[in-house]
Amino acid sequence: MVKRDFETAMVSMGSRGFKSKSAKADMDNGAILTNISTISKTNTVIIGNGPSALALSYLLHGNEPWYSPSEPHPDPVLHRKLLKKFGLSPLSDSQQDVRLYDILRTPKDCNDITSHFPASVSMSYSTAALPLNTLLDTLFRPLVDVDMEESMSRVGWRKTDSDVVPHVILGEEPKAGGQWAGDEVWFGDEDDEESDNGLKTLSYADLLSLPGYSLGDHYKQKYHTDMDPYYRPTRRLVAEYYATYPRKVGIEDVLFPGTSVTNVERINDKSGFNFLVSIKLKSNSGSTSHEAHVIRCRNVVLGTGIFSHRIPPPPVFTPFFKRKLDLELKERTWDNSSAPTNTSKTAQLPLLVVGSGYTAADAILCNQGKRPIVHVYRWDPENRPSPLRGCHPQAYPGYAGVYRQMKDAVFKKQSPTDGIYQGFPNAVVAETRGDGMVTLSIKSEDGTNKETAIRVADIEVCIGRRGRLDYLAPDLCEEIGVQNLDYSNMESLNNTRESPSPLALSRTATSSRRYSSRSRKPMLHPTTSDTAGxxxxxxxxxxxxxxxxxxxTANVFIIGSLTGDSLVRFAMGGCVYSAGRIISDNTPIIDSSDSSTMMSETSSMSESEDPQKLSEGKARRRKSKCVVV
Ligand SMILES: Cc1cc2nc3c(=O)[nH]c(=O)nc-3n(C[C@H](O)[C@H](O)[C@H](O)COP(=O)(O)OP(=O)(O)OC[C@H]3O[C@@H](n4cnc5c(N)ncnc54)[C@H](O)[C@@H]3O)c2cc1C
Known part of the structure; x- marks a missing residue:
């Protein structure tokens, strides 16, 4: 098997904490080297390579989930319903296993099975998650919130060739794992690996596991000892687990990391391959996309998540970031000897962190002890409490510590971190300048506003993350009913003076940019010409x-955090349902232009049907209807 070398793409990012991982992990991005441009048709394209995409691929590789009544689920009502749906009697058919695809054929099936959840007396089911996701969660981990150690899966797996569906996983990140593989998640320093600095996962390890090879299996293989059921792993370990997973369960053949989907559109084609998926490959060395290619498929699965992009900083930060960008570009054009280095004076200047959620806390935890922190955040415990408030000091010492500092600053209490951390609750960033000067407007007790100027070395604007569906053609966006977001809800408006119009936001120097982990060069998220926003x-x-x-909508499925349930434990519902539908629809189609080819199989391009040309022709005819910012 050929492994790609992504080591160069994972160089140290210093205080931001994006340090290079072990050489072995860098070498293994979980995929085998196949040229995506040799694939022109496949049954299903999964977009995004996060945990849900990997789980769905496991199913589409012919691993069938079965409910086995010999170990009944602890909820007797659910147990009865599962058997009844399959036409079995709990009394006489208690040994016959039930294939989950057969009892979850339609949304109504799911409603029938889960309708008692809200009123259940024997179990306490999540009312926040989708019933489908709650159902699969409780089948895989019954009573896990009550007793993790006693929780035993009621789902068994059977491998079958008849359920194998040709598909590909296209993901922007250079490794399997979605957001866990990207540079948008803080990892902490390599030497903080086992420290309690808060950069451990929110979930216990087992709740991040995927079928076929659990995080516990990975832990055992790595540390040669069993994992504690109440272990919360470091984010680095989770990233490594997801990168290793495809090879361990044998799904690496369909994985295409470093692939951006730039457009998905529906066409009318009697062969049934009704979607054109346009992609661009990223070069190994960095961020720029090159080499466009189009794949035709029958089903599209959207697994691109809701955390792929940080909300861009509002325009008040533009002077600072524009200057920073200019300096970085200049630095890159100079040789090392003449490049300006941080003077000791600059190194002592604080980092300004804006935001009151987990990402802001991550930024603080990653920098604490390395340089002073100035923290500007909203404080409104009555109406919009920080999510950090719910973090118990024993379970989440890092996050609880940041919350305590924020609270101390509100009540102007002495704190052991005075001098290292300075909190400004409900302050507003009134102005930033290229030289690092920042003006804060602070409301004093008598209601008047006081302005304070400070000089900072760097700024982290952590006001939330969002996903983006720019890659869907406007018609498809409309068909799916995507609600574009209104910026008026953003936290930034509380902490910055301006109320920018959405258009103004998208025009700021940093607004639409992400940064490659290697070069920190700004790069544009691929956007189709029709969906200019x-x-x-x-x-x-x-x-x-x-x-x-x-x-x-017909043949378009949503999985993972895009469903609105962001935790990995809730991913299996969408995956099992989608897999069941895709598998039941996987009848081979004979291509009229070549009757010897089974078109349901991944196949290479035929010149007469060059999808690139089809796509171009269609794009010219299409009118832009999508709501864009
Ligand atoms: C900081 C942080 C900590 C978290 N901690 C936990 C935790 O402890 N436990 C837990 O259960 N959940 C946690 N989550 C929630 C998280 O949503 C899930 O862990 C999980 O990653 C969701 O998986 P997903 O399959 O939806 O895809 P994601 O992991 O969101 O990955 C989607 C991928 O699609 C890619 N993509 C986007 N657009 C395109 C395109 N056009 N072409 C190709 N690829 C594209 C993105 O770059 C991304 O890599 C955390 C989230 C964050 C932000």
């Missing part, structure tokens, strides 16, 4: 649609 999505954006059906 950005289609931002959050947990609620597709929620109403997926509540009706995971298949939001």
């Amino acid at each position: 950005k289609v931002w999505v959050r947990c609620s954006s597709l929620r109403e649609r997926v509540e009706q059906n995971i298949e939001v």
Whole structure:
């Protein structure tokens, strides 16, 4: 098997904490080297290579989930319903296993099985998650919130060739794992690996596991000892686990990391391959996309998540970031000897962190002890409490510590971190300048506003993350009912003076940019020419649609955090339902232009049907209807 070398792409990012991982992990991005441009048709394209995409691929590789009544689920009502749905009697058929695809054929099936959840007396089911996701969660981990050690899966796996569906996983990140593989998640320093600095996962390890090879299996293989059920792993370990997973369960053949989907559109084609998926490959060395290619498929699965992009900093930060960008570009054009280095004076200047959530806390934890921190955040415990408030000091010492510092600053209490951490609750960033000067407007007790100027070395604006669906053609966006986001809801408006119009936001120097982990060069998220703006999505954006059906429109499925349930433990519902639908629809289609080819199989391009040309022709005819920012 050929491994790609991504070591160069993972160089140290210093205080931001994006340090290079072990050479072995860098070498293994979980995929085998196949040229995507040799693939022109396949049954299903999964977009995004996060945990849900990997789980779905496991199913489409012919691993069938079965409910085995010999170990009944602890909820007797659920147990009865599962058997009844399959036409079995709990009394006489208690040994016959039930294939989950057969009892979850339609949204109504799911409603029938889960209708008692809200009123259940024997179990306490999540009312926040989709019933479908709650159902699969409780089948895989019954009573896990009550007793993790006693929780035993009621789902068994059977391998079958008849359920194998040709598919590919296309993901921007250079490794399997989605956001866990990207540079948008803080990892902490390599030497903080086992420290309690807060950069451990929010979930216990087992709740991040995927079928076939669990995080516990990975832990055992790595440390040669069993994992504690209440272990919370470091983010680095989770990233490594997801990167290793495809090879361990044998799905690496369909994985294409470093592949950006730039356009998905529906066409009318009697062969049934009704989607054109345009992609661009990223070069190994960095960020720029090159080499366009189009794949035709019958089903599209959207697994691109809701955390792929940080909300861009509002325009008040533009002078600072523009200057920073200019300096970085200049530095890159000079040789090392003449490049300006941080003077000791600059190194002592604080980092300004804006925001009150987990990402802001991550930024603080990653920098604490290395340089002073100035923290500007909203403090409104009555109406919009920080999510950090719910972090118990024993379970999440890092986050609880940051919350305590924020609270101490509100009540002007002495704190052991005075001098290292300075909190400004409800202050507003009134101005930033290229030389690092920042003006804060602070409301004093008598209600008047006081302005304070400070000089900072760097700024982290952590006001939330969103996903983007720019890659869907406007017609498809409309068909799916994507609700584009309104910026008026953003936290930034509380902490910055301006109320920028969405258009102004998208025009700021940093607004639409992400940074490659290697070069920190700004790069544009691929955007189709028709969808010139950005289609931002959050947990609620597709929620109403997926509540009706995971298949939001014919042959388009939503999985993972895009469903609105962001935790990995809730990913299996959408995956099992989508897999069942895709598998039941996987009848081979004979291509009229070549009757010897089984078109349901991944195949190479035929010149007469060059999808690139089809796509171009269609694009010219299409009118832009999508709501864009
Ligand atoms: C800081 C942080 C900590 C978290 N901690 C936990 C935790 O402890 N436990 C837990 O259960 N969940 C946690 N989550 C929630 C997280 O949503 C899930 O862990 C999980 O990653 C969701 O998986 P997903 O399959 O939806 O895809 P994601 O992991 O969101 O990955 C989607 C991928 O699609 C890619 N993509 C986007 N657009 C395109 C395109 N056009 N072409 C190709 N690829 C594209 C993105 O770059 C991204 O890599 C955390 C989230 C964050 C932000």
